[in-house]
Amino acid sequence: MADVNPVLLDEQLCFSIYSASKKFNHFYQSALAPFGLTYPQYIAMLVLWEKAPLTVHQLGERLELDSGTLTPLLKRLEKQGWVSRVRSQTDERQVLIHLTEMATTKRDEVYSRIGQCQTLLGMTSDEIDSMMTELVTVKEQLDTVSHQRLIAKEVDKTN
Amino acid sequence: MADVNPVLLDEQLCFSIYSASKKFNHFYQSALAPFGLTYPQYIAMLVLWEKAPLTVHQLGERLELDSGTLTPLLKRLEKQGWVSRVRSQTDERQVLIHLTEMATTKRDEVYSRIGQCQTLLGMTSDEIDSMMTELVTVKEQLDTVSHQRLIAKEVDKTN
DNA sequence: TTTCAGAGTATTGTATACAATTAAATTGTC
DNA sequence: GACAATTTAATTGTATACAATACTCTGAAA
Numbered sequence: 001m002a003d004v005n006p007v008l009l010d011e012q013l014c015f016s017i018y019s020a021s022k023k024f025n026h027f028y029q030s031a032l033a034p035f036g037l038t039y040p041q042y043i044a045m046l047v048l049w050e051k052a053p054l055t056v057h058q059l060g061e062r063l064e065l066d067s068g069t070l071t072p073l074l075k076r077l078e079k080q081g082w083v084s085r086v087r088s089q090t091d092e093r094q095v096l097i098h099l100t101e102m103a104t105t106k107r108d109e110v111y112s113r114i115g116q117c118q119t120l121l122g123m124t125s126d127e128i129d130s131m132m133t134e135l136v137t138v139k140e141q142l143d144t145v146s147h148q149r150l151i152a153k154e155v156d157k158t159n
Numbered sequence: 160m161a162d163v164n165p166v167l168l169d170e171q172l173c174f175s176i177y178s179a180s181k182k183f184n185h186f187y188q189s190a191l192a193p194f195g196l197t198y199p200q201y202i203a204m205l206v207l208w209e210k211a212p213l214t215v216h217q218l219g220e221r222l223e224l225d226s227g228t229l230t231p232l233l234k235r236l237e238k239q240g241w242v243s244r245v246r247s248q249t250d251e252r253q254v255l256i257h258l259t260e261m262a263t264t265k266r267d268e269v270y271s272r273i274g275q276c277q278t279l280l281g282m283t284s285d286e287i288d289s290m291m292t293e294l295v296t297v298k299e300q301l302d303t304v305s306h307q308r309l310i311a312k313e314v315d316k317t318n
Numbered sequence: 319t320t321t322c323a324g325a326g327t328a329t330t331g332t333a334t335a336c337a338a339t340t341a342a343a344t345t346g347t348c
Numbered sequence: 349g350a351c352a353a354t355t356t357a358a359t360t361g362t363a364t365a366c367a368a369t370a371c372t373c374t375g376a377a378a
Contacts, residue, residue: 010280010287013287014183015202016291016295017180017183018184018198019294020180020294020301021176021177022223022366023297023301024173025334026301027301027304029366040335055357056356056358057355057356064181065335065336067357068335068357068358068360069335071359072334073334076332076333091343092342092343093356094355094356094357117304121296121297121300121301122296122299123296131293135179137280137281138281139175139182142179142182142186145186181336184335214327225365225367227330227365227366228365230327230329232364235363250326250373250374251372251373252326252374253327254327254328321376321378322375322377323376323377324376325374326372326374327370327371327372328370328371329368329369330367330369331367331368334363336362336363339358340360341356341357342355342357342358343354343357344356345352345353346353347351348349348350348352
């Protein structure tokens with residue numbers, strides 16, 4: 001019974017994060033409604049505004065998403081006029097994602113819209129910082145466990 | 160320029176939460192692979208193990224999910240033999256979700272499996288507690304903002 | 319009793335996610 | 349240069365999420 005509580009705590013933390021993530025999603029969706037951007041589309045644009053063009057793979061590394069998610073997402077962004085997808089001349093495996101003129105023009109508008117909606121979440125910078133540090137710890141731990149499980153699988157195969 | 164940093168911090172926190180949520184999801188999916196349960200299916204089972212039967216609505220309140228998500232999820236759980244969906248006799252609008260015998264039998268197995276995989280995330284109980292408290296703050300703040308936006312919409316309509 | 323507003327669930331349509339596979343291009347190696 | 353291994357995107361299939369809508373049932377008011 002002694003080790004039941006921590007397990008429950010972990011589960012509660014997991015659910016809190018899961019729930020907060022959904023709420024953030026909803027918040028951004030509604031804040032960005034005038035632009036028709038979803039949260040994943042928005043963070044893709046953020047990365048591109050910072051440094052475009054990028055290949056699908058490079059974008060995926062930053063966003064931790066694979067082509068299975070990004071290809072359709074980018075097609076939607078293209079359809080809505082935010083980006084253009086151009087097969088690279090030098091390496092035809094790659095597709096370069098460029099910003100359109102509209103995207104460049106609207107960047108400040110989008111930023112300002114987000115700025116208006118930002119509430120700083122009722123937290124100080126220090127609190128946010130410490131929370132992010134803790135989240136990094138959690139993520140690293142989860143990666144470690146996943147990695148251990150991968151190794152365990154390999155060992156399994158040898159039997 | 161002075162208020163740019165906090166906005167970026169908020170965004171980074173949002174992304175950290177988004178990313179951690181995905182990692183947790185992956186962790187549970189892989190831990191529960193022997194049972195074929197996903198994370199959302201698992202938390203549905205957790206609630207049901209605690210107190211079944213429940214209506215779709217009651218389950219949705221606990222999980223913060225609506226019937227659009229739950230109906231297909233519960234159909235899959237039913238197909239895999241975890242639950243049965245029974246239209247209520249006393250109020251035919253409601254569908255009661257019951258545990259199957261298999262679900263009752265496998266409960267401890269699932270718990271033990273999760274227990275084995277639990278790593279306590281490299282955090283103390285106090286750290287987890289404080290993190291959850293901060294997440295609650297974040298979620299409340301996001302709810303407040305959403306609520307304000309709803310009110311703003313109402314005001315819009317009157318013009 | 320009839321009607322009707324609201325409750326509860328299901329359905330439809332859109333947008334992620336991600337595992338697994340496919341297809342095309344490039345690189346490395348002989 | 350031929351060819352196997354690798355890389356990069358796209359595709360396919362499954363599972364969430366959620367808004368909007370439809371449909372059925374219930375309870376209350378007229």
